[in-house]
Amino acid sequence: MTTHVEVERKFETDQRFTLPDLREVPGLAEVADTRRFTLLARYYDTEDLRLARHGITLRRRTGGHDDGWHLKLPRGTQGERQELRRPAGDPEEAEETVPLDLAELVLAYTRGAVLVPVAELRTDRTERALLGDGGTVLGRLADDRVTGLRLDQLGDGVTSWRELEVELADGTPELLAAVGDHLIGSGARSSDAPTKLSVVLGDDAANGERPRRSRTAAEAMTRYLRSRTDRMLSYDPLVRLADHDDDSVHKMRTSIRRLRSILRTHRRLLEGEKPAVLDSELKWLADGLGEVRDLEVLQARFHRQLDELGGPDEVGRGPAQPEPGWLSDLALEERAARARLRDQLRTARYMALLDRLDAFLADPPVTERARRSARKQERKQERKQERKTIARARRKMMRKHKKAEALPPGPERDAELHGTRKAAKRLRYTAEAAVPVLGKPARRVARRAKKVQDVLGAHQDGIVASQHLKEIAGDPQISTADAFTLGTLVTLQKYSDRLDELPRVWAKASDKKLLKRL
Structure with missing residues (x-):
């Protein structure tokens, strides 16, 4: 199985749309000769379309340079998807059977429900390579004429449309944006449909x-x-x-x-x-x-x-x-x-x-x-409740830090500092969750709590690393050279500590003005 990160933008067009001269886009030197081929794909999902509702597509496709099974998973960045490719295997392999390794990768969504064919798509593709200086392939433009058919009982027959896909190869996100702007300036429209399958499935593929x-x-x-x-x-x-x-x-x-x-x-x-x-x-x-x-x-x-x-x-x-x-x-x-x-x-x-x-x-x-509708007065109450929640989380962090400060250096103090770190993390997450209600002041609390978390996290990482190194060094069969290396690394953990930064970041995180601004 191979993996590939797909970065692309999609555009809607009508059948009469004429492609503009993409050589006018800064950074593009040439558009290569066209390649034409037909892609046939069968898509699989649970009967209630659990994969589609989470932006996941699983298909078996033929007709291109990557025949076989494709599983596409959304990534954090908009327009990016993780694509896993698997050869179709034996030519006599049953097309109705999704390979077990792919089925397991989506188990958290299917929960064991059977994966069945839900749609078939035919794509007549005209592909052009977008070249930079020296012939480097910066991206590919696919001009697709698509025909889709739902295989369940909910479909409205055949759906046909035309769309453009611009996928990055060795180009930059800025180039992708520039090509997109050029296409839109020529009459194309940014597509709201995340996948071809979602066009065929319509509202049934929405997450609600x-x-x-x-x-x-x-x-x-x-x-x-x-x-x-x-x-x-x-x-x-x-x-x-x-x-x-x-x-x-x-x-x-x-x-x-x-x-x-x-x-x-x-x-x-x-x-x-x-x-x-x-x-x-x-x-x-x-x-x-x-x-x-x-x-x-x-x-x-x-x-x-x-x-x-x-x-x-x-x-x-x-x-x-x-x-x-x-x-x-x-x-x-x-x-x-x-x-x-x-x-x-x-x-x-x-x-x-x-x-x-x-x-x-x-x-x-x-x-x-908590279920009451937030009218004007109740919205004030909601903001007050969020402030109280943040204040409670902050008090816990303050108490943990105070206990740590009262102790001499050693394991007990380290344990309290670790508790301070966990309390700072909880304060951070609480403040982040309150941003929709409290806005920038809550975001500021979260940022400062994160800095405390980072400093104390580095300290705790050093403690854990030192303990692990000492356990390894205690092995009677350890070589002399390795024992020396381990001893050097134990010493090094002290020099990678960031605890001297704590007074500065703590002064900002514990500032009473942060709560007053909420």
């Missing part, structure tokens, strides 16, 4: 969420939780696929932290046992991700520090020497942790957690007061 102002505290909280849940789910396929640190584990774990933080800081809006149960299950998932993430961080830290130290005079081994055995063992630990994490994401418990999240968001167990 229309942006609007939150009118109750319950709506504001639920909207934030839903956005974090969607973000968490978007990293699930990447976590299943990754065999190294690609940041997907970290981002999925961060999304879970934000969910748990809001469940806790907004507990006065919630009632019953559901929030506590959900929080507990999210912690179980975060722990599995955390095991992998901690090993990722340690490896990256040790590799970087070894590179910075350099040659044999400093660390006891030459730069051409193989990777030390203890570092290779760390990589093996990470691979084993990733395997356990993948197993965790296949469990019935994980599927039940996702179902529980869906049920929570569909009918949040909030208090009656």
